[in-house]
Amino acid sequence: MATLQQTQSYSAADIQVLEGLQAVRRRPGMYIGSTDIRGLHHLVYEVVDNSIDEALAGACDRIEITIHEDLSVTVEDNGRGIPVDLHPQTGKSALEVVHTILHSGGKFGGGGYKVASGLHGVGVSAVNALSEWLEVISKRDGRMYRQRYERGKPVTPVEDIGPAEGTGTRTTFKPDAEIFSEIDYRADVLLQRFREMAFLTRGLRIHFTDERTGKEQTFYFEGGISSFVRYLNKNRTVLHEPIYVEKQVNGTLVEAVVQYTTGYAESVYSFANNVNTTDGGTHLTGLRSAITRTLNDYARRAGLLKDSDENLTGDDVREGLTAIVSVKLTDPQFESQTKARLGNPEVRGQVEAVVSEALATYFEEHPREAKAIVEKALTAARARLAARQARELVIRKSALESLSLPGKLADCSERDPARSELYIVEGDSAGGTAKQGRDRRFQAVLPLRGKIINVEKARMDKVLDNEEIRALITALGCGVGDHFDLSKLRYGRVILMCDADVDGAHIRTLLLTFFFRYMLGLVEQGHLYIAQPPLFRIETKAKKHIYVYDEQEQERLLKELDGKIVAVQRYKGLGEMNAEQLWETTMNPETRTILRVTVEDAAAADRTFDMLMGSAVAPRRRFIQTHARQVRNLDI
Ligand code: 0RA
Numbered sequence: 001m002a003t004l005q006q007t008q009s010y011s012a013a014d015i016q017v018l019e020g021l022q023a024v025r026r027r028p029g030m031y032i033g034s035t036d037i038r039g040l041h042h043l044v045y046e047v048v049d050n051s052i053d054e055a056l057a058g059a060c061d062r063i064e065i066t067i068h069e070d071l072s073v074t075v076e077d078n079g080r081g082i083p084v085d086l087h088p089q090t091g092k093s094a095l096e097v098v099h100t101i102l103h104s105g106g107k108f109g110g111g112g113y114k115v116a117s118g119l120h121g122v123g124v125s126a127v128n129a130l131s132e133w134l135e136v137i138s139k140r141d142g143r144m145y146r147q148r149y150e151r152g153k154p155v156t157p158v159e160d161i162g163p164a165e166g167t168g169t170r171t172t173f174k175p176d177a178e179i180f181s182e183i184d185y186r187a188d189v190l191l192q193r194f195r196e197m198a199f200l201t202r203g204l205r206i207h208f209t210d211e212r213t214g215k216e217q218t219f220y221f222e223g224g225i226s227s228f229v230r231y232l233n234k235n236r237t238v239l240h241e242p243i244y245v246e247k248q249v250n251g252t253l254v255e256a257v258v259q260y261t262t263g264y265a266e267s268v269y270s271f272a273n274n275v276n277t278t279d280g281g282t283h284l285t286g287l288r289s290a291i292t293r294t295l296n297d298y299a300r301r302a303g304l305l306k307d308s309d310e311n312l313t314g315d316d317v318r319e320g321l322t323a324i325v326s327v328k329l330t331d332p333q334f335e336s337q338t339k340a341r342l343g344n345p346e347v348r349g350q351v352e353a354v355v356s357e358a359l360a361t362y363f364e365e366h367p368r369e370a371k372a373i374v375e376k377a378l379t380a381a382r383a384r385l386a387a388r389q390a391r392e393l394v395i396r397k398s399a400l401e402s403l404s405l406p407g408k409l410a411d412c413s414e415r416d417p418a419r420s421e422l423y424i425v426e427g428d429s430a431g432g433t434a435k436q437g438r439d440r441r442f443q444a445v446l447p448l449r450g451k452i453i454n455v456e457k458a459r460m461d462k463v464l465d466n467e468e469i470r471a472l473i474t475a476l477g478c479g480v481g482d483h484f485d486l487s488k489l490r491y492g493r494v495i496l497m498c499d500a501d502v503d504g505a506h507i508r509t510l511l512l513t514f515f516f517r518y519m520l521g522l523v524e525q526g527h528l529y530i531a532q533p534p535l536f537r538i539e540t541k542a543k544k545h546i547y548v549y550d551e552q553e554q555e556r557l558l559k560e561l562d563g564k565i566v567a568v569q570r571y572k573g574l575g576e577m578n579a580e581q582l583w584e585t586t587m588n589p590e591t592r593t594i595l596r597v598t599v600e601d602a603a604a605a606d607r608t609f610d611m612l613m614g615s616a617v618a619p620r621r622r623f624i625q626t627h628a629r630q631v632r633n634l635d636i
Helices: 012-026 028-032 037-056 094-100 105-109 124-129 187-200 225-232 282-301 314-318 346-365 367-401 428-437 450-454 467-476 502-518 520-524 551-560 579-587 599-614 617-632
Strands: 062-067 073-077 131-140 143-150 159-163 168-175 205-210 215-219 243-249 252-260 267-272 321-328 421-426 443-448 493-497 528-531 536-540 545-548 565-570 594-596
Touching: 012 028, 012 124, 028 037, 037 062, 037 073, 037 124, 037 168, 037 187, 062 187, 094 124, 094 131, 094 143, 124 131, 124 168, 187 205, 187 215, 187 225, 225 252, 225 321, 243 346, 252 282, 252 346, 252 367, 267 282, 282 314, 282 321, 282 346, 282 367, 314 367, 321 346, 346 367, 421 428, 421 467, 421 502, 428 443, 428 579, 443 467, 493 502, 502 520, 502 528, 502 599, 520 599, 536 551, 545 551
Parallel strands: 062 205, 267 321, 421 443, 421 493, 493 528
Antiparallel strands: 062 073, 073 168, 131 143, 131 168, 143 159, 205 215, 243 252, 252 321, 528 594, 536 545, 536 565
């Protein structure tokens, strides 16, 4: 067999290489974030991103991802194949260099837009370092080349293993069990991202096979992000067909799509080089100003806004808006702590110009649709004014009410906020148990009746009118909105305790949204928490009771204790525990876990809220259940 590697001797460069990959193995978290399931998924994304880059370069239109039964993963594309020619400085093939030298991937690509420069971008060498083994095959120039590595070290030279049809790259890797706490991919999580990638790369076909379950799925969207918007709106009533534009300006490829629905929710997503910029940035700002400006211009010219009327605000034009902006540029600057915000200043004007022109043209050519959109925004403007008045009234009223505490509050004897806690409990029966179970010296309990979830389709400002929420505002003592004063907060820890079911998750989203919009300071200063009641209780033959807090732990224990178990009880609601059990598992500071809510968590709930209120029942249920699982994984 021919080999491309010229020397087997151990050079200084070799040693440096190994040290680089050793560093990845010593501190994997620094490179892939964590060694739990998220880190594991990160490996898959990293390899897939390289193929996506090939697709963005227009050199590949097919990617196949397979999870094998032995938990290795294969990613195969029909791109140009990774070059195998010798790298002048190291005397090694390019293929080996990208797999063994950190951050070397980008240096060979040359030009093109790169996904990898976004959130991931540690390179396939990091994946290699964290894999028990990795095998890559590159098909180029009619030949097939292969190299194998173990824990990052080459164990074969780059070998020519025979003729090839076509070109492409196939990588198979097995994550190292010495590094990852558990090797258990979640197909639904991976699929979500592959779907997004297929939406964002028009014409790309992504095929996923999970050999553990036999499930297969293909994503291919001829309409690109227009298909994305249709997908987001599939359970909503729309006012018109998606308005789509794609245009290249000074090296930036701008793609945007806008579609209004009859609902209230705003679903706007922004991407830069296929990275979901959850903190927005200049491209999102450009999109928003284009929409606001063009709608106002049109409304004035069509006489729908009178000279004496105020302009429509950004909030008005975003009600019922579903939109996506996706830009591709050679040098994206990602800012903010999470690197999820696009910073390039020139992009704002580029997006604004492209989108404004497309919208203006659409409005001219579709006056009926344009009028429907403007009228929707005008209704939002009127509702906004009415809501503001109603809200101010409620806020003033609750300021007065705060003089007397609500009747259903079981207060604690401690008066120092730094040493006291308020448990907000869903339902009267669980509220009763919590009142019995608590330590009344420092723990107060406020039961909220399940009724508050019946605010479906309501807007958040109606929630302020709700009796239960008013009791909550009064109990906390710190006021809301413009009257918020953290120094008046009566409890240092405010703990939400909801059932581990769909309704519980719903209530939690509503409360988090409420805190996010009206008591942000309380969240920012870390006063808000989520209680973690157990999901199961296992009773063993030895008469031991074990409380289990998540599904994975449950599975592990069932295996470990096989044959020693007498009973397994699943707790669906807090009401199924007696006072003593509730104290021991969920309220006793010595034994409980509580999760501190971050501003990001509350903001995510806020985004979820509109979706929950707006969309049809079936997808809503599914969403809440997925979301409920994620809340368990909140970081403290
Ligand atoms: C370097 C240069 C070229 C392609 C690639 C790397 C490449 C990398 C990966 C990773 C996964 N799939 C890939 N496909 C291609 C360009 C080579 C040329 O110009 O022919």
